[in-house]
Amino acid sequence: MKSIDMGSIGKNLSLLVLIAVLPALAIILYTGVEQRLHAIGNTREQVLLVTHTMAEIQTDIDRSAQQILSTLAMLPQVNSLDIKSCNTIFKAVLGQNPNLQNITLTNTQGEVLASGLSFNYSNLKDRKHFQQALERKKFSMGEYILSRVGKKTPAIAFAYPVLDNGGNPTAILTTSISLARFSSFYDDLELDEDTFISITDHRGVRLLYYPPREETNPVGKSIQAAAWKACSRALTPGIFMEKGSDGVRRIFAYRPVQLSSEATPEFYMWTGIPEAKVLGPANAILARNLLLMLVAAASALLVSWIMGKKALITPIKELVAMAGKFAKGDLEIPEKPAFKSGELGTLTQALHDMAASLAINRKSLEQNETRLRLLMDSLDAVVYVKDMDTHDVLFINQYGKKQIGDITGTTCWQTMQKDQNGPCSFCTDKYLLDDQGDPQGIYTWEFQNTITGRWYYIRDRAIKWIDGRLVRLEIATDITEKKETDAKIAEERERLAVTLRSIGDGVITTDTQSRICLMNTVAETLTGWSTTQAAGRSLTEIFNIVDMTTDQACKNPVEKVLASGETINMASPMTLISKNGDRKHIADSASPILDMQGNVTGVVLVFRDVTEQLCTEQELRKITKLESIGVLAGGIAHDYNNILSAIIGNIQLTLMDSNLTDRTQRFIKQALDASLRAKNLTIQLLTFSKGGRPVKKTASLVRLIRDFVDSTCRASNIACHCSFPDDLWPVEIDRSQMGQVVQKLIQNACNAMPNGGTIEVSCQNVRSSPTKHPDIAPASNRVEMSIKDTGVGIAENLLDKIFDPYFSTNQPGRGLGLAICHSIVTQHNGQISVKSTPGKGSTFTVHLPASTQRSESTTQRKKSVQEARKLRILIMDDEEMLRDLTRAMLTDLGHDTFLAKDGVEAIEVYKKAMDNNTPIDLTIMDLTIPGGMGGKEAVQKLLKINPKAKVIVSSGYSNDPVMADFKAHGFCATLSKPSRLADFTDLINRFTDQDLTI
Known part of the structure; x- marks a missing residue:
C-alpha cells in the first residue's frame, strides 16, 4: 500500500478501488460522496492559497509604506516643517510610487500642512492611523476609510510620527494605498462570479469586497457575526463553511495580517467560493453514474484512478510546491502552466500571474530604493546608517563619501574618528532607545569631527533596518562657516547689547549687504523676530514696511543711506508689517555706521511706534x-x-x-x-445729536445679541456662531439703540458675504482696559463685543472712512449704518474699531463700560390685568394741532381730556381740578415750549402742589438730557414723538397697573 500512498487524495482513490467490488448502488453513492469531498478539498487548497498570496501582497505594501514614511520623517525639511519643500518632495515621491494615493504632513491637531496632492479637506484628526501614530509614537495603520483624494475609493491609510528631541510628536506623516489593486488581482484569477475576495479591518469592517455587492455585502459595514466570531483575533490562517450575508453558503478562508509578529492582526484577507459551485460537478457525476452504473462501473473506476492521479494529485503537488517557493521569496516559475484547463488550471495560471506581479512589485521596490538613495545623495549633508550592535557602517550617501570617503562595511569609530580604541565615549546610541530597547525621539547635537576638524549639526535617530535589526540613522550638516561667523560677531554684539536694550525706540543694525546684525528688544517686539532668528537675514525680510496709503512696498532705507552716505528721515509715517502679520505705523530714521577711516561698514535704523498717536x-x-x-x-x-x-x-x-x-x-x-x-x-x-442720548438700563449683551442674530441671519446661507462666557459682566445700555448697533453690524457682515459664509460673534470681559480717545471716559472694567465675518474685507485706505456718514462700500447701503453705530457707541462712553484684510474678512470690536449693577431679570414681572377705567388727562403742548390731535385720540379711548398751551396754564388747570375735587389722573407735558414754561420747570411746580402727581414727558428732540434721565427730573415715564395711538394705549394700560417705568 505504501507504493500508492500519495497523500489524502491518493488514499481516497485507493478506497474507491476497494469499494468498487461492493454492490453497484453502494459504489455509485460512495463515488458521489468522494467527488464532493474531493471538490471541497481542492477548494480549501485554492482559497487558502489565494488568501496567503493576498496577505503577502499586503505585507509588502505595509513594509513599503513604513519604509517610505520613516525615511521622509528623517528629512530636515520635514522636521523643520518646511511646507514648500515638503510639498515638492511629496509630489516627487508620489510620481515615483503610483500605488500611493497621497502623502500629507499634518500638525498634532490633524490640520494638513503639506500634501503631495491638492484637496479641500484639511483635517485628519478623526482618522485612526493619525490618532494611533500620535498616541503610540510609532508607525500605525488605519482602519476603513474612503480616500479624500480624487475619487472616493476604499484605501488603507498609514501614519508615522515626526518626533522632536524629547520623543514627542511635532507632526504626523500620512499616506494611503488604494485597495483597487486587489480588484485586478481577482480579475486575473478569472474565478466564478459568485466567488469573492475581501479585506476586513481589525473590527470586522469590510474594506474591500470584490466583485461588489452593495445590497448584501456593502463596503464600510461589518461582516456577519458568525463569520467574525470564527476569525476574530486569530493569528493563523483558517477555513470554515458558513452561510454568507447574501444567503449563499460558501467555503470561507481567511488569513490575518500583522504589522509585526507580536502585534494583533490589523487586517484579514478573505476568499469565499459558493458550496453549490464546488459540489455541483460532484452531484452531476453522481446522477450520471446512477444511469451508467451497469455499463461503465469498471471503466469509470479505472479512468477515475488514472485521471485523478494526472489531473488532481500532480497539479496540486505542483501548486503546493509553487506556493512553497513563493513563501521563500523564489518567484522563478516555469514558462508555461503544467495544467491548462479547469479551475486548477485557472488557479495555476493565476499563480503564475501573481508571481509575475510580485516580481514587478519587487522591481518597483528596488527602483524606489534607488530613488531614495538618489534623494539621500542629493542632500548637502552627511547621511549614514550604522548597526547599533556591531557599529558597522551600512550606508553612506555621496556627500558623506566626498567628506570622509566610502566607509561602507567598516567600523564607524575606526574610520570616522581618530585615536579611538573602541566605541566613542560621545556615541549617542544610548540616547536613541527607551528603557524597553525600542526606538525613541530624535537626538540633536553639535560636534567637531576629530579627523576633518569641521563642525556639524547632527540629528540622530534609531530605526529598524530592512532586516529588522536596530540601526542609527545620522544626518550631519556642516556648520563650520556659521560657527566662524558667530564667533566674529559675538564680540561686537556684546558691546552693543547693553546700549541697545536701554533705548526706548526700535534699533536695528545691518552690514553693507543689508543683512541684520543686531536688534534691540523694542525692535524684536515690533517686527516679531528675535535677534537669533533675524541675524544674517536681509533687512527687507525682517523690516517689512509699506506706504500707509497705497500699501506699496517702500524702498529699503539701508540702500538710501548707502547711496547717499548721510542720515535720512522718513518723510511721513509708514506701516510696518510684523512676522505674524500685525501692522504698526512707524516713524524712522537711518544713519551710516563709519569705521575709523570713515568708511561705511553698516547702517543703524531707529524707529518708533506711532500707531496710537495716529x-x-x-x-x-x-x-x-x-x-x-x-x-x-x-x-x-x-x-x-x-x-x-x-x-x-x-x-x-x-x-x-x-x-x-x-x-x-x-x-x-x-x-x-x-x-x-x-x-x-x-x-x-x-443718534447724531445729544437729543438722541440713550435711556440706559443695566442689561446683559448676550440676550440682546442672540435676539438680533436670530432675526438677521434667519433664512440665509450664512452661518452665525456665538461664544459667550458664563460670567459676562452686565453693561449700562439703551437696549433699543444698542440693538441698532448689533443689527447693523450683523447686516454689514451679511452684505460682505453675498455667496454665503460664517459670522462669529463673541464677548469677553476686559479688565482695566484704557481708552484710546481722551474724550471717552475711562472704565476700570469693560465688556468687549467682537463680530467677525469671512467676507470680501475692506481695503486699508478705506478703513478710516467707513464711519463717515453716507460713505458705503456696499451697493445696497445708504452709508448711515456704521456712522450711526459709531455715534451710539460713543454716547455710551464706549469705542468701536475695525480690523480687516481684503479677501479674508473683517472684525468689528465694540468696547462698553462694565456695570457694577446686576442686570435686569430676563423674565419680566407679569402685569396684573385690571379693567380699564376712565381717566382725567391733562395735555400740555405749544402746538395747537398736536393738542387737538391728542385730545381726539384720548377721547376715542374713553378718557376726559384737558388742554394747556404752556406750563403756567397747565398748573392753573391742575389746581382748579383739585379744588373741584376732580383731580387730574395723568399729565402729559411737552418738554420744550418756545417763549414759555416747558415741562422741565412745570413738573417741579406741579409736584409741589401734588407730590404724587403722575407726569409724563413728551418730546421729539431736546438738547437737555431729561429724556435720558427722566426720573431724576420728577417724571415717571417718557413718550417720544411722533406718537401712535398704540403708544397712548400702552401708556394708559401701564398707568392703570400702577407701573409707569420704561
Missing part, C-alpha cells in the same frame, strides 16, 4: 465730523417729529372710521406705513 488723531477728526452732523440733525428733528405726530395721529383716527371703504383703508394704511418709516429715519438722525 489712531487718536483719526478718532478726534471722526468725532468732530459726527458732532457737526449732529447739530444739523438736532435742528431738524424737533419740527419734523411734531409734523409726523400730526400726520400719524390723524391717519390713525381716520382708520377708526367704520364708514371707510376697503380701498380707502388700504391707501390710508400705506400712508401710515410710510409715515412710520419716516419716524425710523428721524430716530437715526437723532
Whole structure:
C-alpha cells in the first residue's frame, strides 16, 4: 500500500478501488460522496492559497509604506516643517510610487500642512492611523476609510510620527494605498462570479469586497457575526463553511495580517467560493453514474484512478510546491502552466500571474530604493546608517563619501574618528532607545569631527533596518562657516547689547549687504523676530514696511543711506508689517555706521511706534465730523417729529372710521406705513445729536445679541456662531439703540458675504482696559463685543472712512449704518474699531463700560390685568394741532381730556381740578415750549402742589438730557414723538397697573 500512498487524495482513490467490488448502488453513492469531498478539498487548497498570496501582497505594501514614511520623517525639511519643500518632495515621491494615493504632513491637531496632492479637506484628526501614530509614537495603520483624494475609493491609510528631541510628536506623516489593486488581482484569477475576495479591518469592517455587492455585502459595514466570531483575533490562517450575508453558503478562508509578529492582526484577507459551485460537478457525476452504473462501473473506476492521479494529485503537488517557493521569496516559475484547463488550471495560471506581479512589485521596490538613495545623495549633508550592535557602517550617501570617503562595511569609530580604541565615549546610541530597547525621539547635537576638524549639526535617530535589526540613522550638516561667523560677531554684539536694550525706540543694525546684525528688544517686539532668528537675514525680510496709503512696498532705507552716505528721515509715517502679520505705523530714521577711516561698514535704523498717536488723531477728526452732523440733525428733528405726530395721529383716527371703504383703508394704511418709516429715519438722525442720548438700563449683551442674530441671519446661507462666557459682566445700555448697533453690524457682515459664509460673534470681559480717545471716559472694567465675518474685507485706505456718514462700500447701503453705530457707541462712553484684510474678512470690536449693577431679570414681572377705567388727562403742548390731535385720540379711548398751551396754564388747570375735587389722573407735558414754561420747570411746580402727581414727558428732540434721565427730573415715564395711538394705549394700560417705568 505504501507504493500508492500519495497523500489524502491518493488514499481516497485507493478506497474507491476497494469499494468498487461492493454492490453497484453502494459504489455509485460512495463515488458521489468522494467527488464532493474531493471538490471541497481542492477548494480549501485554492482559497487558502489565494488568501496567503493576498496577505503577502499586503505585507509588502505595509513594509513599503513604513519604509517610505520613516525615511521622509528623517528629512530636515520635514522636521523643520518646511511646507514648500515638503510639498515638492511629496509630489516627487508620489510620481515615483503610483500605488500611493497621497502623502500629507499634518500638525498634532490633524490640520494638513503639506500634501503631495491638492484637496479641500484639511483635517485628519478623526482618522485612526493619525490618532494611533500620535498616541503610540510609532508607525500605525488605519482602519476603513474612503480616500479624500480624487475619487472616493476604499484605501488603507498609514501614519508615522515626526518626533522632536524629547520623543514627542511635532507632526504626523500620512499616506494611503488604494485597495483597487486587489480588484485586478481577482480579475486575473478569472474565478466564478459568485466567488469573492475581501479585506476586513481589525473590527470586522469590510474594506474591500470584490466583485461588489452593495445590497448584501456593502463596503464600510461589518461582516456577519458568525463569520467574525470564527476569525476574530486569530493569528493563523483558517477555513470554515458558513452561510454568507447574501444567503449563499460558501467555503470561507481567511488569513490575518500583522504589522509585526507580536502585534494583533490589523487586517484579514478573505476568499469565499459558493458550496453549490464546488459540489455541483460532484452531484452531476453522481446522477450520471446512477444511469451508467451497469455499463461503465469498471471503466469509470479505472479512468477515475488514472485521471485523478494526472489531473488532481500532480497539479496540486505542483501548486503546493509553487506556493512553497513563493513563501521563500523564489518567484522563478516555469514558462508555461503544467495544467491548462479547469479551475486548477485557472488557479495555476493565476499563480503564475501573481508571481509575475510580485516580481514587478519587487522591481518597483528596488527602483524606489534607488530613488531614495538618489534623494539621500542629493542632500548637502552627511547621511549614514550604522548597526547599533556591531557599529558597522551600512550606508553612506555621496556627500558623506566626498567628506570622509566610502566607509561602507567598516567600523564607524575606526574610520570616522581618530585615536579611538573602541566605541566613542560621545556615541549617542544610548540616547536613541527607551528603557524597553525600542526606538525613541530624535537626538540633536553639535560636534567637531576629530579627523576633518569641521563642525556639524547632527540629528540622530534609531530605526529598524530592512532586516529588522536596530540601526542609527545620522544626518550631519556642516556648520563650520556659521560657527566662524558667530564667533566674529559675538564680540561686537556684546558691546552693543547693553546700549541697545536701554533705548526706548526700535534699533536695528545691518552690514553693507543689508543683512541684520543686531536688534534691540523694542525692535524684536515690533517686527516679531528675535535677534537669533533675524541675524544674517536681509533687512527687507525682517523690516517689512509699506506706504500707509497705497500699501506699496517702500524702498529699503539701508540702500538710501548707502547711496547717499548721510542720515535720512522718513518723510511721513509708514506701516510696518510684523512676522505674524500685525501692522504698526512707524516713524524712522537711518544713519551710516563709519569705521575709523570713515568708511561705511553698516547702517543703524531707529524707529518708533506711532500707531496710537495716529489712531487718536483719526478718532478726534471722526468725532468732530459726527458732532457737526449732529447739530444739523438736532435742528431738524424737533419740527419734523411734531409734523409726523400730526400726520400719524390723524391717519390713525381716520382708520377708526367704520364708514371707510376697503380701498380707502388700504391707501390710508400705506400712508401710515410710510409715515412710520419716516419716524425710523428721524430716530437715526437723532443718534447724531445729544437729543438722541440713550435711556440706559443695566442689561446683559448676550440676550440682546442672540435676539438680533436670530432675526438677521434667519433664512440665509450664512452661518452665525456665538461664544459667550458664563460670567459676562452686565453693561449700562439703551437696549433699543444698542440693538441698532448689533443689527447693523450683523447686516454689514451679511452684505460682505453675498455667496454665503460664517459670522462669529463673541464677548469677553476686559479688565482695566484704557481708552484710546481722551474724550471717552475711562472704565476700570469693560465688556468687549467682537463680530467677525469671512467676507470680501475692506481695503486699508478705506478703513478710516467707513464711519463717515453716507460713505458705503456696499451697493445696497445708504452709508448711515456704521456712522450711526459709531455715534451710539460713543454716547455710551464706549469705542468701536475695525480690523480687516481684503479677501479674508473683517472684525468689528465694540468696547462698553462694565456695570457694577446686576442686570435686569430676563423674565419680566407679569402685569396684573385690571379693567380699564376712565381717566382725567391733562395735555400740555405749544402746538395747537398736536393738542387737538391728542385730545381726539384720548377721547376715542374713553378718557376726559384737558388742554394747556404752556406750563403756567397747565398748573392753573391742575389746581382748579383739585379744588373741584376732580383731580387730574395723568399729565402729559411737552418738554420744550418756545417763549414759555416747558415741562422741565412745570413738573417741579406741579409736584409741589401734588407730590404724587403722575407726569409724563413728551418730546421729539431736546438738547437737555431729561429724556435720558427722566426720573431724576420728577417724571415717571417718557413718550417720544411722533406718537401712535398704540403708544397712548400702552401708556394708559401701564398707568392703570400702577407701573409707569420704561
